[in-house]
Amino acid sequence: MTGKSRAGGRSEWTLWRALEEWRAKKRELEPMFAAAGLGDEQETLANRAMVDLKRAPPTPPLVSGDTQRDIEEARRYREAYYRHFDESLYKIEALLRLPWVPEMEPLAEAIRGEIAMLREWMTEHPGSRPDFGRLEALVQHYVKLDHPELPLPEGLLEGRRRALMDIAGYPLLVQHALKDPFNEAVPPLTSDAFRTEFDARVQTYLDTAWLHSKVVTHWYATLALDAALARKKRDSTDRARLASLLRRRWPTLSVLLPGFEQADQLWYLVLSGLTFFALFAEWWIPAGLLVVWLSASIGAHRREKKEMEARQAYLSTQVATMKRMRDRFVSGVTQPDKLAFQLRQIDEGGEYVDDILYRLLNLHTYDTEE
Known part of the structure:
Protein backbone atom coordinates (compact mmCIF):
# COMPACT_ATOMS: atom_id res chain seq x y z
CA MET A 1 0.00 0.00 0.00
CA THR A 2 1.40 3.41 -0.99
CA GLY A 3 1.73 6.40 1.34
CA LYS A 4 -1.02 8.15 -0.57
CA SER A 5 -3.37 5.23 -0.04
CA ARG A 6 -2.62 5.16 3.66
CA ALA A 7 -3.28 8.89 3.91
CA GLY A 8 -6.52 8.52 2.01
CA GLY A 9 -7.69 5.70 4.26
CA ARG A 10 -6.82 7.69 7.37
CA SER A 11 -8.69 10.70 5.98
CA GLU A 12 -11.77 8.63 5.20
CA TRP A 13 -11.73 7.02 8.62
CA THR A 14 -11.50 10.44 10.28
CA LEU A 15 -14.41 11.76 8.24
CA TRP A 16 -16.50 8.70 8.99
CA ARG A 17 -15.77 9.10 12.68
CA ALA A 18 -16.89 12.73 12.48
CA LEU A 19 -20.14 11.62 10.84
CA GLU A 20 -20.70 9.03 13.55
CA GLU A 21 -20.13 11.64 16.26
CA TRP A 22 -22.70 13.93 14.65
CA ARG A 23 -25.08 10.99 14.32
CA ALA A 24 -24.84 10.43 18.08
CA LYS A 25 -25.63 14.10 18.72
CA LYS A 26 -28.31 14.63 16.07
CA ARG A 27 -31.02 11.98 15.77
CA GLU A 28 -32.20 13.67 12.57
CA LEU A 29 -29.26 12.00 10.81
CA GLU A 30 -30.48 8.49 11.66
CA PRO A 31 -32.72 8.03 8.57
CA MET A 32 -29.88 8.48 6.07
CA PHE A 33 -27.67 6.02 7.95
CA ALA A 34 -30.59 3.59 8.11
CA ALA A 35 -31.14 3.92 4.34
CA ALA A 36 -27.56 2.66 3.93
CA GLY A 37 -28.30 -0.34 6.19
CA LEU A 38 -26.57 1.15 9.23
CA GLY A 39 -29.43 1.31 11.73
CA ASP A 40 -28.54 1.08 15.41
CA GLU A 41 -31.84 -0.02 16.97
CA GLN A 42 -33.34 -2.44 14.44
CA GLU A 43 -31.48 -5.57 15.50
CA THR A 44 -31.88 -4.82 19.20
CA LEU A 45 -35.65 -4.35 18.89
CA ALA A 46 -35.98 -7.48 16.77
CA ASN A 47 -34.07 -9.62 19.27
CA ARG A 48 -36.11 -8.30 22.20
CA ALA A 49 -39.35 -9.03 20.38
CA MET A 50 -38.22 -12.57 19.47
CA VAL A 51 -37.24 -13.26 23.09
CA ASP A 52 -40.59 -11.96 24.33
CA LEU A 53 -42.47 -14.21 21.90
CA LYS A 54 -40.73 -17.21 23.49
CA ARG A 55 -41.66 -16.24 27.05
CA ALA A 56 -44.05 -18.49 28.90
CA PRO A 57 -47.64 -17.17 28.76
CA PRO A 58 -49.79 -16.64 31.87
CA THR A 59 -50.96 -19.84 33.57
CA PRO A 60 -54.67 -20.71 33.48
CA PRO A 61 -56.62 -19.96 36.68
CA LEU A 62 -57.69 -22.76 39.03
CA VAL A 63 -61.32 -23.79 39.04
CA SER A 64 -62.97 -22.55 42.25
CA GLY A 65 -66.39 -24.11 41.80
CA ASP A 66 -68.05 -20.68 41.72
CA THR A 67 -69.44 -20.53 38.18
CA GLN A 68 -69.64 -16.74 37.97
CA ARG A 69 -66.18 -16.29 39.43
CA ASP A 70 -64.69 -18.98 37.15
CA ILE A 71 -66.20 -17.28 34.08
CA GLU A 72 -64.75 -13.91 35.12
CA GLU A 73 -61.32 -15.40 35.80
CA ALA A 74 -61.34 -17.20 32.44
CA ARG A 75 -62.15 -13.91 30.68
CA ARG A 76 -59.30 -12.15 32.45
CA TYR A 77 -56.96 -15.01 31.59
CA ARG A 78 -57.79 -14.80 27.87
CA GLU A 79 -57.26 -11.03 27.89
CA ALA A 80 -53.92 -11.38 29.70
CA TYR A 81 -52.90 -14.16 27.30
CA TYR A 82 -53.71 -11.92 24.31
CA ARG A 83 -51.87 -8.93 25.82
CA HIS A 84 -48.85 -11.09 26.58
CA PHE A 85 -48.19 -11.76 22.89
CA ASP A 86 -49.66 -8.50 21.61
CA GLU A 87 -46.95 -6.54 23.45
CA SER A 88 -44.32 -8.42 21.47
CA LEU A 89 -46.21 -7.81 18.23
CA TYR A 90 -46.37 -4.12 19.10
CA LYS A 91 -42.56 -4.07 19.47
CA ILE A 92 -42.24 -5.53 15.98
CA GLU A 93 -44.57 -2.82 14.67
CA ALA A 94 -42.38 -0.22 16.39
CA LEU A 95 -39.41 -1.77 14.59
CA LEU A 96 -41.17 -1.33 11.26
CA ARG A 97 -41.82 2.36 12.01
CA LEU A 98 -38.10 3.05 12.30
CA PRO A 99 -36.36 4.30 9.14
CA TRP A 100 -34.71 1.49 7.22
CA VAL A 101 -33.56 0.53 3.74
CA PRO A 102 -36.44 1.64 1.44
CA GLU A 103 -36.18 -1.54 -0.65
CA MET A 104 -37.34 -3.51 2.42
CA GLU A 105 -40.76 -1.84 2.47
CA PRO A 106 -42.50 -4.76 0.66
CA LEU A 107 -41.16 -7.09 3.35
CA ALA A 108 -42.38 -4.69 6.04
CA GLU A 109 -45.86 -4.87 4.52
CA ALA A 110 -45.68 -8.67 4.59
CA ILE A 111 -44.75 -8.56 8.28
CA ARG A 112 -47.67 -6.23 9.04
CA GLY A 113 -49.97 -8.64 7.23
CA GLU A 114 -48.61 -11.56 9.22
CA ILE A 115 -49.16 -9.65 12.48
CA ALA A 116 -52.74 -8.89 11.50
CA MET A 117 -53.40 -12.58 10.80
CA LEU A 118 -51.84 -13.63 14.11
CA ARG A 119 -54.01 -11.19 16.03
CA GLU A 120 -57.08 -12.42 14.23
CA TRP A 121 -56.11 -16.03 15.00
CA MET A 122 -55.57 -15.22 18.71
CA THR A 123 -59.00 -13.56 18.80
CA GLU A 124 -60.63 -16.64 17.27
CA HIS A 125 -58.64 -19.06 19.47
CA PRO A 126 -58.43 -17.43 22.91
CA GLY A 127 -55.86 -18.90 25.24
CA SER A 128 -54.10 -20.79 22.43
CA ARG A 129 -50.47 -20.19 21.49
CA PRO A 130 -50.07 -19.16 17.83
CA ASP A 131 -47.26 -20.27 15.56
CA PHE A 132 -44.77 -17.41 15.28
CA GLY A 133 -42.31 -19.28 13.07
CA ARG A 134 -43.12 -17.42 9.85
CA LEU A 135 -43.13 -14.05 11.63
CA GLU A 136 -39.73 -14.69 13.21
CA ALA A 137 -38.25 -15.66 9.85
CA LEU A 138 -39.63 -12.55 8.15
CA VAL A 139 -38.31 -10.26 10.90
CA GLN A 140 -34.84 -11.80 10.70
CA HIS A 141 -34.78 -11.36 6.92
CA TYR A 142 -35.95 -7.77 7.38
CA VAL A 143 -33.16 -6.91 9.80
CA LYS A 144 -30.41 -8.83 7.98
CA LEU A 145 -31.53 -7.63 4.52
CA ASP A 146 -31.24 -11.14 3.10
CA HIS A 147 -34.73 -12.19 2.02
CA PRO A 148 -34.31 -14.52 -0.97
CA GLU A 149 -37.27 -13.00 -2.83
CA LEU A 150 -36.14 -9.38 -2.22
CA PRO A 151 -32.41 -9.34 -3.02
CA LEU A 152 -30.80 -5.91 -2.91
CA PRO A 153 -29.05 -4.72 -6.07
CA GLU A 154 -25.34 -5.47 -5.98
CA GLY A 155 -23.33 -2.57 -4.56
CA LEU A 156 -26.43 -0.64 -3.43
CA LEU A 157 -25.51 -0.33 0.24
CA GLU A 158 -21.82 0.24 -0.53
CA GLY A 159 -22.79 3.05 -2.89
CA ARG A 160 -24.99 4.68 -0.28
CA ARG A 161 -22.28 4.47 2.34
CA ARG A 162 -19.89 6.09 -0.12
CA ALA A 163 -22.47 8.81 -0.72
CA LEU A 164 -22.65 9.39 3.03
CA MET A 165 -18.93 10.12 2.93
CA ASP A 166 -18.75 12.07 -0.33
CA ILE A 167 -21.98 14.08 -0.12
CA ALA A 168 -23.24 14.27 3.47
CA GLY A 169 -19.69 14.45 4.82
CA TYR A 170 -18.46 17.06 2.34
CA PRO A 171 -19.21 20.12 4.53
CA LEU A 172 -17.37 18.44 7.43
CA LEU A 173 -14.42 17.74 5.14
CA VAL A 174 -14.27 21.41 4.11
CA GLN A 175 -14.50 22.59 7.71
CA HIS A 176 -11.65 20.26 8.65
CA ALA A 177 -9.56 21.46 5.70
CA LEU A 178 -10.09 25.13 6.59
CA LYS A 179 -8.62 24.56 10.04
CA ASP A 180 -5.34 23.38 8.53
CA PRO A 181 -3.65 25.93 6.23
CA PHE A 182 -1.56 23.16 4.64
CA ASN A 183 -4.56 20.93 3.87
CA GLU A 184 -5.16 20.76 0.12
CA ALA A 185 -8.16 18.43 0.22
CA VAL A 186 -10.43 21.20 -1.11
CA PRO A 187 -9.71 24.37 -3.13
CA PRO A 188 -9.77 27.79 -1.38
CA LEU A 189 -13.27 29.11 -0.65
CA THR A 190 -12.70 32.14 -2.88
CA SER A 191 -11.65 30.12 -5.93
CA ASP A 192 -13.80 29.29 -8.95
CA ALA A 193 -12.72 25.66 -8.53
CA PHE A 194 -14.36 25.49 -5.11
CA ARG A 195 -17.52 27.16 -6.41
CA THR A 196 -17.78 24.58 -9.20
CA GLU A 197 -17.05 21.66 -6.87
CA PHE A 198 -19.46 22.92 -4.23
CA ASP A 199 -22.30 23.42 -6.71
CA ALA A 200 -21.78 19.88 -8.02
CA ARG A 201 -21.94 18.39 -4.51
CA VAL A 202 -25.04 20.41 -3.62
CA GLN A 203 -26.77 19.38 -6.85
CA THR A 204 -26.05 15.72 -6.09
CA TYR A 205 -27.36 16.23 -2.55
CA LEU A 206 -30.56 17.82 -3.84
CA ASP A 207 -31.05 14.96 -6.30
CA THR A 208 -30.55 12.26 -3.62
CA ALA A 209 -33.75 12.23 -1.60
CA TRP A 210 -32.67 9.63 1.00
CA LEU A 211 -29.81 11.95 2.06
CA HIS A 212 -32.07 14.91 2.78
CA SER A 213 -31.76 16.04 6.38
CA LYS A 214 -32.21 19.43 8.00
CA VAL A 215 -28.83 18.97 9.67
CA VAL A 216 -26.95 18.32 6.40
CA THR A 217 -28.89 21.07 4.63
CA HIS A 218 -27.85 23.44 7.41
CA TRP A 219 -24.22 22.38 6.92
CA TYR A 220 -24.34 23.08 3.19
CA ALA A 221 -26.16 26.39 3.62
CA THR A 222 -23.61 27.52 6.22
CA LEU A 223 -20.76 26.54 3.91
CA ALA A 224 -22.35 28.48 1.05
CA LEU A 225 -22.59 31.54 3.30
CA ASP A 226 -18.96 31.12 4.36
CA ALA A 227 -17.86 30.96 0.72
CA ALA A 228 -19.93 34.02 -0.22
CA LEU A 229 -18.54 35.90 2.77
CA ALA A 230 -14.97 34.94 1.85
CA ARG A 231 -15.44 36.17 -1.73
CA LYS A 232 -16.96 39.43 -0.55
CA LYS A 233 -14.09 39.98 1.91
CA ARG A 234 -11.60 39.35 -0.90
CA ASP A 235 -13.33 41.77 -3.22
CA SER A 236 -13.49 44.48 -0.56
CA THR A 237 -9.68 44.52 -0.43
CA ASP A 238 -8.85 43.70 -4.07
Whole structure:
Protein backbone atom coordinates (compact mmCIF):
# COMPACT_ATOMS: atom_id res chain seq x y z
CA MET A 1 0.00 0.00 0.00
CA THR A 2 1.40 3.41 -0.99
CA GLY A 3 1.73 6.40 1.34
CA LYS A 4 -1.02 8.15 -0.57
CA SER A 5 -3.37 5.23 -0.04
CA ARG A 6 -2.62 5.16 3.66
CA ALA A 7 -3.28 8.89 3.91
CA GLY A 8 -6.52 8.52 2.01
CA GLY A 9 -7.69 5.70 4.26
CA ARG A 10 -6.82 7.69 7.37
CA SER A 11 -8.69 10.70 5.98
CA GLU A 12 -11.77 8.63 5.20
CA TRP A 13 -11.73 7.02 8.62
CA THR A 14 -11.50 10.44 10.28
CA LEU A 15 -14.41 11.76 8.24
CA TRP A 16 -16.50 8.70 8.99
CA ARG A 17 -15.77 9.10 12.68
CA ALA A 18 -16.89 12.73 12.48
CA LEU A 19 -20.14 11.62 10.84
CA GLU A 20 -20.70 9.03 13.55
CA GLU A 21 -20.13 11.64 16.26
CA TRP A 22 -22.70 13.93 14.65
CA ARG A 23 -25.08 10.99 14.32
CA ALA A 24 -24.84 10.43 18.08
CA LYS A 25 -25.63 14.10 18.72
CA LYS A 26 -28.31 14.63 16.07
CA ARG A 27 -31.02 11.98 15.77
CA GLU A 28 -32.20 13.67 12.57
CA LEU A 29 -29.26 12.00 10.81
CA GLU A 30 -30.48 8.49 11.66
CA PRO A 31 -32.72 8.03 8.57
CA MET A 32 -29.88 8.48 6.07
CA PHE A 33 -27.67 6.02 7.95
CA ALA A 34 -30.59 3.59 8.11
CA ALA A 35 -31.14 3.92 4.34
CA ALA A 36 -27.56 2.66 3.93
CA GLY A 37 -28.30 -0.34 6.19
CA LEU A 38 -26.57 1.15 9.23
CA GLY A 39 -29.43 1.31 11.73
CA ASP A 40 -28.54 1.08 15.41
CA GLU A 41 -31.84 -0.02 16.97
CA GLN A 42 -33.34 -2.44 14.44
CA GLU A 43 -31.48 -5.57 15.50
CA THR A 44 -31.88 -4.82 19.20
CA LEU A 45 -35.65 -4.35 18.89
CA ALA A 46 -35.98 -7.48 16.77
CA ASN A 47 -34.07 -9.62 19.27
CA ARG A 48 -36.11 -8.30 22.20
CA ALA A 49 -39.35 -9.03 20.38
CA MET A 50 -38.22 -12.57 19.47
CA VAL A 51 -37.24 -13.26 23.09
CA ASP A 52 -40.59 -11.96 24.33
CA LEU A 53 -42.47 -14.21 21.90
CA LYS A 54 -40.73 -17.21 23.49
CA ARG A 55 -41.66 -16.24 27.05
CA ALA A 56 -44.05 -18.49 28.90
CA PRO A 57 -47.64 -17.17 28.76
CA PRO A 58 -49.79 -16.64 31.87
CA THR A 59 -50.96 -19.84 33.57
CA PRO A 60 -54.67 -20.71 33.48
CA PRO A 61 -56.62 -19.96 36.68
CA LEU A 62 -57.69 -22.76 39.03
CA VAL A 63 -61.32 -23.79 39.04
CA SER A 64 -62.97 -22.55 42.25
CA GLY A 65 -66.39 -24.11 41.80
CA ASP A 66 -68.05 -20.68 41.72
CA THR A 67 -69.44 -20.53 38.18
CA GLN A 68 -69.64 -16.74 37.97
CA ARG A 69 -66.18 -16.29 39.43
CA ASP A 70 -64.69 -18.98 37.15
CA ILE A 71 -66.20 -17.28 34.08
CA GLU A 72 -64.75 -13.91 35.12
CA GLU A 73 -61.32 -15.40 35.80
CA ALA A 74 -61.34 -17.20 32.44
CA ARG A 75 -62.15 -13.91 30.68
CA ARG A 76 -59.30 -12.15 32.45
CA TYR A 77 -56.96 -15.01 31.59
CA ARG A 78 -57.79 -14.80 27.87
CA GLU A 79 -57.26 -11.03 27.89
CA ALA A 80 -53.92 -11.38 29.70
CA TYR A 81 -52.90 -14.16 27.30
CA TYR A 82 -53.71 -11.92 24.31
CA ARG A 83 -51.87 -8.93 25.82
CA HIS A 84 -48.85 -11.09 26.58
CA PHE A 85 -48.19 -11.76 22.89
CA ASP A 86 -49.66 -8.50 21.61
CA GLU A 87 -46.95 -6.54 23.45
CA SER A 88 -44.32 -8.42 21.47
CA LEU A 89 -46.21 -7.81 18.23
CA TYR A 90 -46.37 -4.12 19.10
CA LYS A 91 -42.56 -4.07 19.47
CA ILE A 92 -42.24 -5.53 15.98
CA GLU A 93 -44.57 -2.82 14.67
CA ALA A 94 -42.38 -0.22 16.39
CA LEU A 95 -39.41 -1.77 14.59
CA LEU A 96 -41.17 -1.33 11.26
CA ARG A 97 -41.82 2.36 12.01
CA LEU A 98 -38.10 3.05 12.30
CA PRO A 99 -36.36 4.30 9.14
CA TRP A 100 -34.71 1.49 7.22
CA VAL A 101 -33.56 0.53 3.74
CA PRO A 102 -36.44 1.64 1.44
CA GLU A 103 -36.18 -1.54 -0.65
CA MET A 104 -37.34 -3.51 2.42
CA GLU A 105 -40.76 -1.84 2.47
CA PRO A 106 -42.50 -4.76 0.66
CA LEU A 107 -41.16 -7.09 3.35
CA ALA A 108 -42.38 -4.69 6.04
CA GLU A 109 -45.86 -4.87 4.52
CA ALA A 110 -45.68 -8.67 4.59
CA ILE A 111 -44.75 -8.56 8.28
CA ARG A 112 -47.67 -6.23 9.04
CA GLY A 113 -49.97 -8.64 7.23
CA GLU A 114 -48.61 -11.56 9.22
CA ILE A 115 -49.16 -9.65 12.48
CA ALA A 116 -52.74 -8.89 11.50
CA MET A 117 -53.40 -12.58 10.80
CA LEU A 118 -51.84 -13.63 14.11
CA ARG A 119 -54.01 -11.19 16.03
CA GLU A 120 -57.08 -12.42 14.23
CA TRP A 121 -56.11 -16.03 15.00
CA MET A 122 -55.57 -15.22 18.71
CA THR A 123 -59.00 -13.56 18.80
CA GLU A 124 -60.63 -16.64 17.27
CA HIS A 125 -58.64 -19.06 19.47
CA PRO A 126 -58.43 -17.43 22.91
CA GLY A 127 -55.86 -18.90 25.24
CA SER A 128 -54.10 -20.79 22.43
CA ARG A 129 -50.47 -20.19 21.49
CA PRO A 130 -50.07 -19.16 17.83
CA ASP A 131 -47.26 -20.27 15.56
CA PHE A 132 -44.77 -17.41 15.28
CA GLY A 133 -42.31 -19.28 13.07
CA ARG A 134 -43.12 -17.42 9.85
CA LEU A 135 -43.13 -14.05 11.63
CA GLU A 136 -39.73 -14.69 13.21
CA ALA A 137 -38.25 -15.66 9.85
CA LEU A 138 -39.63 -12.55 8.15
CA VAL A 139 -38.31 -10.26 10.90
CA GLN A 140 -34.84 -11.80 10.70
CA HIS A 141 -34.78 -11.36 6.92
CA TYR A 142 -35.95 -7.77 7.38
CA VAL A 143 -33.16 -6.91 9.80
CA LYS A 144 -30.41 -8.83 7.98
CA LEU A 145 -31.53 -7.63 4.52
CA ASP A 146 -31.24 -11.14 3.10
CA HIS A 147 -34.73 -12.19 2.02
CA PRO A 148 -34.31 -14.52 -0.97
CA GLU A 149 -37.27 -13.00 -2.83
CA LEU A 150 -36.14 -9.38 -2.22
CA PRO A 151 -32.41 -9.34 -3.02
CA LEU A 152 -30.80 -5.91 -2.91
CA PRO A 153 -29.05 -4.72 -6.07
CA GLU A 154 -25.34 -5.47 -5.98
CA GLY A 155 -23.33 -2.57 -4.56
CA LEU A 156 -26.43 -0.64 -3.43
CA LEU A 157 -25.51 -0.33 0.24
CA GLU A 158 -21.82 0.24 -0.53
CA GLY A 159 -22.79 3.05 -2.89
CA ARG A 160 -24.99 4.68 -0.28
CA ARG A 161 -22.28 4.47 2.34
CA ARG A 162 -19.89 6.09 -0.12
CA ALA A 163 -22.47 8.81 -0.72
CA LEU A 164 -22.65 9.39 3.03
CA MET A 165 -18.93 10.12 2.93
CA ASP A 166 -18.75 12.07 -0.33
CA ILE A 167 -21.98 14.08 -0.12
CA ALA A 168 -23.24 14.27 3.47
CA GLY A 169 -19.69 14.45 4.82
CA TYR A 170 -18.46 17.06 2.34
CA PRO A 171 -19.21 20.12 4.53
CA LEU A 172 -17.37 18.44 7.43
CA LEU A 173 -14.42 17.74 5.14
CA VAL A 174 -14.27 21.41 4.11
CA GLN A 175 -14.50 22.59 7.71
CA HIS A 176 -11.65 20.26 8.65
CA ALA A 177 -9.56 21.46 5.70
CA LEU A 178 -10.09 25.13 6.59
CA LYS A 179 -8.62 24.56 10.04
CA ASP A 180 -5.34 23.38 8.53
CA PRO A 181 -3.65 25.93 6.23
CA PHE A 182 -1.56 23.16 4.64
CA ASN A 183 -4.56 20.93 3.87
CA GLU A 184 -5.16 20.76 0.12
CA ALA A 185 -8.16 18.43 0.22
CA VAL A 186 -10.43 21.20 -1.11
CA PRO A 187 -9.71 24.37 -3.13
CA PRO A 188 -9.77 27.79 -1.38
CA LEU A 189 -13.27 29.11 -0.65
CA THR A 190 -12.70 32.14 -2.88
CA SER A 191 -11.65 30.12 -5.93
CA ASP A 192 -13.80 29.29 -8.95
CA ALA A 193 -12.72 25.66 -8.53
CA PHE A 194 -14.36 25.49 -5.11
CA ARG A 195 -17.52 27.16 -6.41
CA THR A 196 -17.78 24.58 -9.20
CA GLU A 197 -17.05 21.66 -6.87
CA PHE A 198 -19.46 22.92 -4.23
CA ASP A 199 -22.30 23.42 -6.71
CA ALA A 200 -21.78 19.88 -8.02
CA ARG A 201 -21.94 18.39 -4.51
CA VAL A 202 -25.04 20.41 -3.62
CA GLN A 203 -26.77 19.38 -6.85
CA THR A 204 -26.05 15.72 -6.09
CA TYR A 205 -27.36 16.23 -2.55
CA LEU A 206 -30.56 17.82 -3.84
CA ASP A 207 -31.05 14.96 -6.30
CA THR A 208 -30.55 12.26 -3.62
CA ALA A 209 -33.75 12.23 -1.60
CA TRP A 210 -32.67 9.63 1.00
CA LEU A 211 -29.81 11.95 2.06
CA HIS A 212 -32.07 14.91 2.78
CA SER A 213 -31.76 16.04 6.38
CA LYS A 214 -32.21 19.43 8.00
CA VAL A 215 -28.83 18.97 9.67
CA VAL A 216 -26.95 18.32 6.40
CA THR A 217 -28.89 21.07 4.63
CA HIS A 218 -27.85 23.44 7.41
CA TRP A 219 -24.22 22.38 6.92
CA TYR A 220 -24.34 23.08 3.19
CA ALA A 221 -26.16 26.39 3.62
CA THR A 222 -23.61 27.52 6.22
CA LEU A 223 -20.76 26.54 3.91
CA ALA A 224 -22.35 28.48 1.05
CA LEU A 225 -22.59 31.54 3.30
CA ASP A 226 -18.96 31.12 4.36
CA ALA A 227 -17.86 30.96 0.72
CA ALA A 228 -19.93 34.02 -0.22
CA LEU A 229 -18.54 35.90 2.77
CA ALA A 230 -14.97 34.94 1.85
CA ARG A 231 -15.44 36.17 -1.73
CA LYS A 232 -16.96 39.43 -0.55
CA LYS A 233 -14.09 39.98 1.91
CA ARG A 234 -11.60 39.35 -0.90
CA ASP A 235 -13.33 41.77 -3.22
CA SER A 236 -13.49 44.48 -0.56
CA THR A 237 -9.68 44.52 -0.43
CA ASP A 238 -8.85 43.70 -4.07
CA ARG A 239 -8.05 47.03 -5.71
CA ALA A 240 -7.91 45.52 -9.19
CA ARG A 241 -11.43 44.17 -8.84
CA LEU A 242 -12.67 47.42 -7.29
CA ALA A 243 -11.22 49.30 -10.26
CA SER A 244 -12.93 46.94 -12.71
CA LEU A 245 -16.30 47.78 -11.12
CA LEU A 246 -15.97 51.49 -12.02
CA ARG A 247 -18.41 52.55 -14.72
CA ARG A 248 -16.08 54.97 -16.54
CA ARG A 249 -12.32 54.65 -16.28
CA TRP A 250 -9.74 57.11 -17.52
CA PRO A 251 -7.93 55.46 -20.46
CA THR A 252 -4.54 54.18 -19.31
CA LEU A 253 -2.29 51.31 -20.19
CA SER A 254 -3.47 49.30 -17.17
CA VAL A 255 -7.00 49.29 -18.59
CA LEU A 256 -5.73 47.69 -21.80
CA LEU A 257 -3.26 45.38 -20.02
CA PRO A 258 -4.84 44.49 -16.64
CA GLY A 259 -2.27 41.76 -15.99
CA PHE A 260 0.68 44.16 -16.23
CA GLU A 261 1.27 45.48 -12.69
CA GLN A 262 3.59 48.40 -13.63
CA ALA A 263 1.58 49.46 -16.67
CA ASP A 264 0.48 52.87 -15.33
CA GLN A 265 3.91 53.79 -14.01
CA LEU A 266 5.46 53.01 -17.38
CA TRP A 267 2.67 54.80 -19.21
CA TYR A 268 2.98 58.06 -17.30
CA LEU A 269 6.77 57.90 -17.33
CA VAL A 270 6.63 57.78 -21.13
CA LEU A 271 4.08 60.63 -21.26
CA SER A 272 6.17 62.75 -18.86
CA GLY A 273 9.29 62.14 -20.97
CA LEU A 274 7.44 63.14 -24.13
CA THR A 275 6.14 66.28 -22.39
CA PHE A 276 9.62 67.38 -21.32
CA PHE A 277 10.99 66.58 -24.76
CA ALA A 278 8.25 68.66 -26.44
CA LEU A 279 8.94 71.57 -24.09
CA PHE A 280 12.66 71.53 -24.73
CA ALA A 281 12.03 71.17 -28.46
CA GLU A 282 9.57 74.07 -28.21
CA TRP A 283 6.77 72.08 -29.74
CA TRP A 284 4.23 74.12 -27.85
CA ILE A 285 1.00 72.65 -29.14
CA PRO A 286 1.97 68.96 -28.48
CA ALA A 287 3.51 69.99 -25.15
CA GLY A 288 0.31 71.85 -24.18
CA LEU A 289 -1.86 68.87 -25.09
CA LEU A 290 0.35 66.52 -23.09
CA VAL A 291 0.27 68.85 -20.06
CA VAL A 292 -3.53 69.04 -20.28
CA TRP A 293 -3.73 65.24 -20.58
CA LEU A 294 -1.49 64.72 -17.57
CA SER A 295 -3.48 67.25 -15.51
CA ALA A 296 -6.77 65.62 -16.50
CA SER A 297 -5.29 62.22 -15.64
CA ILE A 298 -4.43 63.40 -12.13
CA GLY A 299 -8.00 64.59 -11.59
CA ALA A 300 -9.45 61.39 -13.06
CA HIS A 301 -7.27 59.20 -10.85
CA ARG A 302 -8.31 61.17 -7.77
CA ARG A 303 -11.97 60.70 -8.74
CA GLU A 304 -11.45 56.96 -9.32
CA LYS A 305 -9.66 56.66 -5.98
CA LYS A 306 -12.61 58.26 -4.17
CA GLU A 307 -15.06 55.98 -5.99
CA MET A 308 -12.98 52.93 -5.13
CA GLU A 309 -12.79 53.98 -1.47
CA ALA A 310 -16.55 54.48 -1.41
CA ARG A 311 -17.07 51.08 -3.05
CA GLN A 312 -14.66 49.49 -0.57
CA ALA A 313 -16.51 51.05 2.37
CA TYR A 314 -19.82 49.79 0.92
CA LEU A 315 -18.46 46.25 0.50
CA SER A 316 -16.98 46.32 4.01
CA THR A 317 -20.40 47.27 5.38
CA GLN A 318 -21.96 44.42 3.40
CA VAL A 319 -19.34 42.02 4.76
CA ALA A 320 -20.29 42.97 8.33
CA THR A 321 -23.99 42.63 7.50
CA MET A 322 -23.52 39.23 5.86
CA LYS A 323 -21.41 38.08 8.81
CA ARG A 324 -24.27 38.93 11.19
CA MET A 325 -26.76 37.17 8.94
CA ARG A 326 -24.53 34.11 8.82
CA ASP A 327 -24.04 34.00 12.60
CA ARG A 328 -27.77 34.40 13.29
CA PHE A 329 -28.58 31.60 10.87
CA VAL A 330 -25.97 29.26 12.35
CA SER A 331 -27.25 29.91 15.87
CA GLY A 332 -30.84 29.19 14.77
CA VAL A 333 -32.14 32.73 15.31
CA THR A 334 -32.87 33.34 11.61
CA GLN A 335 -35.10 30.87 9.80
CA PRO A 336 -34.17 29.75 6.25
CA ASP A 337 -37.04 31.61 4.54
CA LYS A 338 -36.11 34.84 6.28
CA LEU A 339 -32.44 34.30 5.41
CA ALA A 340 -33.35 33.85 1.74
CA PHE A 341 -35.22 37.16 1.79
CA GLN A 342 -32.27 38.94 3.43
CA LEU A 343 -29.77 37.49 0.96
CA ARG A 344 -31.83 38.65 -2.01
CA GLN A 345 -31.82 42.14 -0.52
CA ILE A 346 -28.06 42.26 0.01
CA ASP A 347 -27.09 40.43 -3.20
CA GLU A 348 -29.63 41.55 -5.78
CA GLY A 349 -27.40 40.71 -8.73
CA GLY A 350 -26.65 37.17 -7.54
CA GLU A 351 -22.91 37.84 -7.68
CA TYR A 352 -22.03 36.14 -4.41
CA VAL A 353 -25.03 33.91 -3.66
CA ASP A 354 -25.94 31.23 -6.19
CA ASP A 355 -29.50 30.15 -6.89
CA ILE A 356 -28.61 26.71 -5.57
CA LEU A 357 -28.43 28.13 -2.03
CA TYR A 358 -32.04 29.31 -2.29
CA ARG A 359 -33.02 25.80 -3.38
CA LEU A 360 -31.29 24.45 -0.28
CA LEU A 361 -33.13 26.89 1.97
CA ASN A 362 -36.46 25.83 0.42
CA LEU A 363 -35.76 22.10 0.73
CA HIS A 364 -37.53 21.62 4.08
CA THR A 365 -40.58 22.97 5.88
CA TYR A 366 -39.59 24.90 8.98
CA ASP A 367 -41.45 26.34 11.92
CA THR A 368 -41.20 30.09 11.32
CA GLU A 369 -42.26 31.08 14.82
CA GLU A 370 -39.42 32.47 16.91
